[in-house]
Amino acid sequence: MTFQKAFLFLLLLCATVMADVNQQYNHFLKQHVDGEMTTLKCKSQMEILNLNRPDRKCKLKNTFILANPDQVQAICTGGGTLKGNNLVQSNKPFSVVICTHTGGESHPNCTYKGSSATKKVIIACDGKFPVHYDGDVDIGITDGK
Numbered sequence: 001m002t003f004q005k006a007f008l009f010l011l012l013l014c015a016t017v018m019a020d021v022n023q024q025y026n027h028f029l030k031q032h033v034d035g036e037m038t039t040l041k042c043k044s045q046m047e048i049l050n051l052n053r054p055d056r057k058c059k060l061k062n063t064f065i066l067a068n069p070d071q072v073q074a075i076c077t078g079g080g081t082l083k084g085n086n087l088v089q090s091n092k093p094f095s096v097v098i099c100t101h102t103g104g105e106s107h108p109n110c111t112y113k114g115s116s117a118t119k120k121v122i123i124a125c126d127g128k129f130p131v132h133y134d135g136d137v138d139i140g141i142t143d144g145k
């Protein structure tokens with residue numbers, strides 16, 4: 001390979017990796033970040049997520065962070081505490097809506113109940129971008145069922 005070809009190859013590889021992170025970040029946002037989410041919207045929002053799953057099987061549980069994307073991304077860029085590997089726990093608590101599966105097997109029959117809470121969230125960061133919701137930590141506040 002000539003130098004130019006090798007350089008082009010590396011450039012392409014970089015672009016591919018970046019596109020991949022971007023795709024994972026967008027997927028994360030769609031699944032876990034919604035400033036307008038309410039417990040009553042669990043059925044309709046989970047319907048969209050299950051529709052997009054390859055097998056359309058009901059997801060058992062999904063947590064939505066009530067914030068805008070920038071606030072969640074900030075956890076990866078200084079707003080969180082490293083918990084090993086690429087997992088980061090947010091320094092401040094977020095309001096979340098947790099949708100829990102109550103019946104049905106696959107889209108469109110999945111049913112859910114929603115609950116709300118205030119928790120510190122644990123996410124996986126790929127560089128500056130959140131790519132996976134790993135869990136949350138109770139901080140002793142319960143908002144309701």
Ligand SMILES: *[C@@H]1O[C@H](CO)[C@@H](O)[C@H](O)[C@H]1NC(C)=O
Binds near residue numbers: 106108109
């Ligand atoms: C949804 O439920 C209906 C009624 O029980 C059933 O006939 C149908 O096969 C179910 N659909 C899926 C995709 O599971």
